[in-house]
Amino acid sequence: MVLSARSVSLPPQAYRAEAEKPLLDLAFLARQTMGDEALDQELLLLFRKQAQQFLRALGTVDDRSGLALGSLAHALKGAALAVGAEAVAETADRFGQMGQGGDDTRATKAHLIETLTATIAAIDQVLDESAAHS
Numbered sequence: 001m002v003l004s005a006r007s008v009s010l011p012p013q014a015y016r017a018e019a020e021k022p023l024l025d026l027a028f029l030a031r032q033t034m035g036d037e038a039l040d041q042e043l044l045l046l047f048r049k050q051a052q053q054f055l056r057a058l059g060t061v062d063d064r065s066g067l068a069l070g071s072l073a074h075a076l077k078g079a080a081l082a083v084g085a086e087a088v089a090e091t092a093d094r095f096g097q098m099g100q101g102g103d104d105t106r107a108t109k110a111h112l113i114e115t116l117t118a119t120i121a122a123i124d125q126v127l128d129e130s131a132a133h134s
Contacts, residue, residue, distance in 0.1 A: 028084035
């Protein structure tokens with residue numbers, strides 16, 4: 001399985017303040033794993049599973065619970081940074097700093113869900129392409 005050293009970006013229609021941030025920075029991931037493609041794949045699969053769990057958690061967390069929001073956002077940011085999911089990390093960081101409720105929190109939460117969903121799709125695409133080339 002070959003993961004190309006490239007970045008996967010958000011689709012152009014997605015709202016993004018972090019326009020220059022890729023969904024996945026595969027070159028970063030390859031550097032982190034010292035080019036071990038099996039480890040790249042394993043980490044992407046693990047992050048995909050975690051991302052799905054975060055999506056479920058985001059659906060249940062109370063937007064007024066600053067502590068729960070901050071904890072969830074911090075965990076998501078760390079997981080995203082480990083695999084080079086920069087757009088998710090940046091949005092999670094902003095979400096965690098939002099405080100308690102309000103329109104900004106809801107808008108950022110919606111954006112985080114959108115970015116996380118797009119990142120899961122990008123991981124699927126990368127893994128499918130890698131499987132096709134092996």
